[in-house]
Amino acid sequence: MGNGSGADEGGRKFQELKSALLAEITEGEFDEGTLLPPQRELAKKHGVSRDTVQRVLVVLADEGWIESRQGRGSVVLRTQTVRSSARGNTAARRVTLGPLIAAAFKASDVALDVFTLTSEVLYTHVRAQEELIRAGEISPATITIRMLVPSDDQPLPFPYALADRSDDRPQKHLRGIRKYHTDNLVRRLQELDRDIDGLSATVEIRRTPLVPYSKLYVFNGAEVVTGPYVPTERPITLDDGTSLDVVDVMGFDSTLTHCAKDDDPESQDSLIVSSWQRWFDSTWRLLAT
Template sequence: MNIDQLCPTSSQLARGRKQFASNNVQQLPNSPPALYGRSVSSQSTSLTVAAMLRERITSGVVAPGDSLPKRADLAAEFGVSGNVIRQALTTLEDEGLVTLGRGAPATVNEPPPSAPAPQTAGVLLPDRIRAAFEAEHVTIDSFSLTAETLHEALAVAYLGVRAGALTPRSIALRVMVPAIDTRLALPSLIDDPGDTRPLERLRGIMNTCHDTLAMGLNSLHLRGHVPEVALEFRSVPLTPMHKLYLLNGTESLIGYYEVVPETVILEGGEARIYDVLGIDSLLFRSSSGPDSRDAQDAAFVVSSQRWFDSLWNSIARPIESG
């Protein structure tokens, strides 16, 4: 046997491809035209159908208030069973895109409100905390580097309470900050990361925030503005790279710390450290209340609360000022 017998010629390869194609072509059954010229086989899942209907809704092919085709017509269009259509429509209803009625086609809902642009912590947090103080029982959970931004934001709400514009019956604060005795990544001296002076500065800021938060709450209580107040401080052995505020269990504000070089006064004079943007960091708001935009918005609040509680109830330890 020579090498020519082992290697087929180009003409032989071409004849083989034609024979393979002719033996494997199947005639597709006729089906009604599908969305945007695409057909969906009977093996398609409800998620596939839901995705195609979602595209029809979000692209404006079907306007809010209009109805989708009847379920039987959708089943014929997509070549699937009525059960698949039912599951697909249920998915869209869970997403808030349609409303299902007994014996009636699904109706397209008005689109949810768009998410507002994020704002800096110094702007958004005071506004949202003041709104939270309109409730009868106020709860605030905070996870951050120092609680300094929280203290400044609460001052706005406290003014409303003292003026009688806000009348909560109880205020409960849970504040979680990093443990100073942990080897924190930030803040740190740029030229000597092992220098402990930035951490001592951080400890002083945290102690000040602890004392001022306690004095502010106690003042509202002692002056008769709020019958019940509570403040708990706990520390966790980790470096926060984001800040999180949970208001009344139905609203979350989260922002990421941006690491920046900064000149500060330490024992011995000025020094350059790596610090984080606090009051100037952007906060992103989510809600599980009546103004929730969608299921994902609400789920984020629930997940954030569970995350906070998991730390608070496990590795977080009570701390005292000083």
């Protein structure tokens, strides 16, 4: 989770920088144990202030991606990887989410079905594919994204403040993050649909009364990535800069698993993909609004 706020330097640029750094970390551009570039370099590269860089690094540290070490800078603690046995490899291997989404976007007709808590990771990767489309490097004919997220009026069991469960700031913080990323995902797809001749791009978001215990991605009806959200105690930084100790869930603490349909409709991977696709379609039609 990150900081959700307005469209100024403290909001929009904060979120764009966080998304950019998160994409670089999760895709392994910075290996575990390596240093991020100096703050001055990050500020110049991304066209933001040093203050924005510092605030983003604080949140990434809160989320467990990096650790700030006196005299050394920000050290990458982990990357987000996916355990996969698909793509003709009988031995389980590790990949990252970005290439799986990139492969899905190489199809003529792109279809992404997603069940998520905030859509932050999805926004980060779709934004990268948007840039490739605008550069003419990929050219899908249609993009259809369906996203299920929790209803805003549904209290979730997380996040909650350790000192006071009745404190509603963590829940408001979560809703702010979700609103920022879903609103901007819709905006980017609408602009892509408007700007690129021959492309039909749509995104529809529905609210569900379900509490996500796991994130789910279904790519083109043929591949699935899923992994549980893991409850943990950690600090979060609220929009006003206040640090608050909470119980929250973190997607990166889980091992994401990937499987893909093959030529045998009765194989384990084919059945798993079909089962999740059926779950998503039924939930979308019968439970979501």
